[in-house]
Amino acid sequence: MLRYVAKRFLIMVPTLVIISFLVFFIITLPPGNCVTAQIDEILSSGGSNAMEKVHQLEQLYDLDKPWIQRYAIWASGTLTWDFGLSCQDNQPVSQLIGERIALTMVMEISTIIFIWVVSFIIGVYAATHQYRPGDYIASFIGFIGLAIPNFLLALVLLYVGKRYFGVSVGGLMDPQYIDQPWSWAKTRSVLEHLIIPVIVIGTAGTAGMIRRLRANLLDELQKQYVTTGRAKGLPPLKLLMKYPLRHALNPFVSDIGHILPEVISGSVIVSVVLSLPTTGPMLLNALKTQDTNLAATFLLLVAVLTVIGTLISDLLLAALDPRIRLQGGREK
């Protein structure tokens, strides 16, 4: 077990290095940089010290160095939580992203919990009531959830909210709490605003999870030990809970590896649509303005979150399922 964990950690490090390298390379690919416009402006206005100013700007962002050197500076900085300067207002990246990363993580974790709870209830119901109306309704909702892309759903919800209820669904807190220190009231406001994005991001994942849980549980319920138990007169609830459900719950943990990238992708685009103060809009903006340090940091953190999430799910699965633990590997 310990060897397994150590091995996973060892694989994590080169993965993150490769990802950060590629990401940095991609971002610096297009010609120009985040201060090109600023430099043009300075040059066109002329003045005696124009060249000097340009030089200063370039030095501030290390733009006079080749990208590989800039990567080295940025990458070595990340180890100490120093991500360099962002082009937005000259602020250090670490200051800009702090709260956004926290809010994003809160949103993503709540989404996963939402997916778990809802798909657990609906999945178990659908499997125990196979081919009854409830099952069909659940399957239908699941299919629609899979088919409707979440950003379109967000757009439609936004429209319905605005048009018929006169409220704007966007934002992650009431306007009066923005830039305020955290308080109980602010937390409550955030939680209230979280509901819609969480539902929107979670639909696709929930639909897939319901399908898998239902299929797994149905497989399990057809096995002979269940028939034996029923013949011996076990109460139905106990018969369900004791073994079949535990077996069927494996995907809840093992599928975090699949769901997490989906949730992160979803949260990026949904938060752009709903203009949430999370990482999504800032990442988009950073990419558009070629704010290399900011964009690369976001993408790196996304990668770190994904890798750690997958690792946790693998470890949890190993801890929960002796078949996997004893083999020392992940069961495919």
Add this chain to the structure above:
Amino acid sequence: MTAMDEARQAAGAVATPPPAPPPAHVVSKEPWDPYVAEKLTAEQERFYMAGQWKLMWWRLRRHKPAVICGGFLLFMYLVTLVSEIIAPYDQHTRHIRHIFAPPQGIHLFHEGSFVGPFTYGYKMERDPDTLQRIYTEDKSTTHPVRFFCLGESYEFWGLIEGRFHLACPSEGGTLFLLGTDRLGRDMFSRIVYAARISLTVGLFGISLSFVLGLVIGGIAGYYGGWIDNIIQRAIEIIKSFPHLPLWLALSAALPVTWSPLLVYFGITIILALLDWPGLARAVRSKLLSLREEDFATAAALMGASPQRIIGRHLIPSFMSHLIASATLSIPSMILAETALSFLGLGLRPPITSWGVLLNEATDINVVAVNWWLMLPVVPVILVILSFQFFGDGLRDAADPYH
């Protein structure tokens, strides 16, 4: 008995021993027909002799939703072939006097009498407070819709000049089935033209990713060893990383100076770049399991080269399966393009795709007043759903064990 027989008998009895009885078991020289014992009915024969693709088609035909959705998709792709004829207007024509005009209803009866399909004109006023345009129907005149008519000129696929349309507005009238946008461009025509881009992005992307998956998966499955190991790790990394942020970064890297057509191909390449791992993995695992099958051994014993075994025997036997799974990833490509263009990092005007159209619907305050800007959502969802159903049906049909 004749005298001759008697004479022979007499001679035989004396001189030679009697001839041996004929052997009981005779091997016939006639070619053996295996169907003599078990005669196949015509129906059975048709079934057993059918090729893989025919079998798949029969099984697919039984799956009603898949057939309906397949038909719908076929219809949509046919429409993209003749967008210019279907659309009453050009996608870029601006109608300055009809900005943000609401959808125009098609009426049949005017003041109680039958006129045939026609539209009423618009009457436009401005809200004195908000300066919003308010359109009302001007019921005084009718504008009958013309069919199979000559209307606005266009260049068919950018090559042939033409003026023929399926339907056009009457002289002096308008035909805005789904309203107009902020520049007074007809939404219906734009959605029809955009289908051409949105639907082909998926096809081009998937063909590219299909080739990539086949080659890379084939290499991994054929060579094995450390090459296989490296490819496996790469697949794992790509699959575990959230796609959207990467797509965003990649499409932000497309130079702004590129022409819209180049951007279009750039986007399809980007979509394919992150999509091949699934197919490559399928190819690899199928290759690994199929090369242990008896027919592969038989081919090897008969002296077939590895290329021939892979190309002639292994790949065709899982091609149907591969195509089915490729069909299932077309919708995600269409969606990705829509999402990227919607965020302003994908295709750029003047190229029109459903995502580019939806990009105009990002400002909720505008959309709340002009709801028809949201209409491109409808074809997106219909196409995605159809691809889902059709792909599901295709996959079930391609799987011989169900």
